[in-house]
Amino acid sequence: MALAIVKETTVQPRSASKPMVCVDAVTMSFGDFVAVENVDLTVADGEFLTIVGPTGCGKSTILNAVAGLLKPASGTVSIDGAPVRGVRNDIGYLFQQDALLPWKTALENVELGPLFKGMGAAERRERATTWLAKVGLKGFEDRYPHQLSGGQRKRVQMAQALISGPKVILMDEPFSALDIHTRHLMQNELLRLWQEERRAVVMITHDLEEAIALGDRVVVLAAGPRSRVIDSFPVALERPRDVAEIKLDQRFTDLYRNIWSSLRGEVEKSYERHD
Amino acid sequence: MNATTERLIQLALLVAVLGGWQLGVVLGVIDVFFFPAPVDIFNQVVAWVTNAGFYVHVTTTLTETVLGYLIGTGLGVAAGVWLGLSRSAARILDPFIKCLNAVPRVVLAPIFVLWLGLGLWSKVALAVTLVFFVTFFNAMQGVREVNPVVLANARLLGASRPDLLRHVYFPAAASWILSSLRTSVGFAVVGAIIGEYLGSSAGLGHLIAQAEGNFDAVGVFAGILVLAVFVLLIDSILDVAEKRLIKWRPNVAEKPA
């Protein structure tokens, strides 16, 4: 399993666990346009991987390949040892945009995964109610998405993605549309839920602070087109973490400076190309 | 301007128009052969409403309207969802649909009478041809404009194709169909009335055609008045239905998300 160039010599956190997501020499293209080329990534079971990179470099594209929504032009993606062919239902995907079904209530939305998997009505209702309470939305069961705030909708989406206990959780800039306070709340909430039952996570973000505060490892992508992995930084900060407090930690700021020096050049390149 | 003043002005306008009309008739300025006196029209309506036979006509028209609406909507939704999902089928059938939709429906009435006789079904058929296309285009649009993120989310949650139809495509199409509810019911009424007018033995359209045949302007005007009330009643029922059915939408006037 070719791992991205590991700059720092620190050992992988939880290196004992088996690899859960393997992206092996994946190239993604849209017609003649090659978005990402030859990407290798491995996410261990229970590892929280964050990916940063300039806008338009192909972060979402890679995530969609892992989810099976897009097919690689070459290379393979596998989850838990099995190659990904098309959409599968053992992953949880948290979208940046509103992805709730607007004609279903919060409870009905959370119930969808179990419903599609054939669970009985009483059991899935109970599970969904529990999950809504878990994300702090007890009493909001019968609200329609338009009757919830942006942060509340995100919570419903979180419950919806996690209720079936997916092997892998994929997140595409899930909190970028939220205001800063709500974002901090949601980040802590996410860490709390993840801590309960550690899954492999791949989270995309353009917010480097978020990437460090949440991740076990931060991967940096080059500017597109033909983007690739250029760096991988382990984050050796102990858990549980509080995202607001951890930013004051010396090790956090050192790491931030390191990663930013790697990311900065790519962001600048990306600006030049698009101007 | 407050609501009461507006109501008073509306009332004054009504009284002025009807009063002027009645006065014109009394003074002999208006020819009752073409414009019968409002009082006579009103008396005719009262005579109908108090006669049990009148309700046979109302039920006939209502039955035709409802059947035409239900059948037309059912077929329209089925065809719209199908063609919305299958781009290639939509491309192949496109010229035929355009041609069919271009045919003025009124000219079909004699054909339907030939095929289905003078009874109920020729009127229903006419209403169906009018309703079908409204629903069809809306259902197709609804399916095509399903939010791709919502769709991807449902698929990732494990939705099979029938699941997607039931939980994503139909609800998305339904909101478009409901937004055209008024238009399509209106068309159903038009289809039923025109069918009756062109040849039938019962219904509000038949009532008007009969009065016209006897050069009975009072009957024609009374028929029009009854029809207007008929449509207004259906409209207010739909108001309630619409509010109950799309409660998930922030604003009924807004496009579905």
Ligand SMILES: Nc1ncnc2c1ncn2[C@@H]1O[C@H](COP(=O)(O)OP(=O)(O)O)[C@@H](O)[C@H]1O
């Ligand atoms: N469906 C598509 N068709 C053509 N080009 C696309 C498509 N989706 C993404 N791209 C291009 O691929 C590149 C990567 O996109 P994306 O993965 O969305 O970037 P980001 O890193 O911002 O998530 C961009 O240059 C974008 O324009």
Ligand SMILES: [Mg+2]
């Ligand atoms: Mg993106």
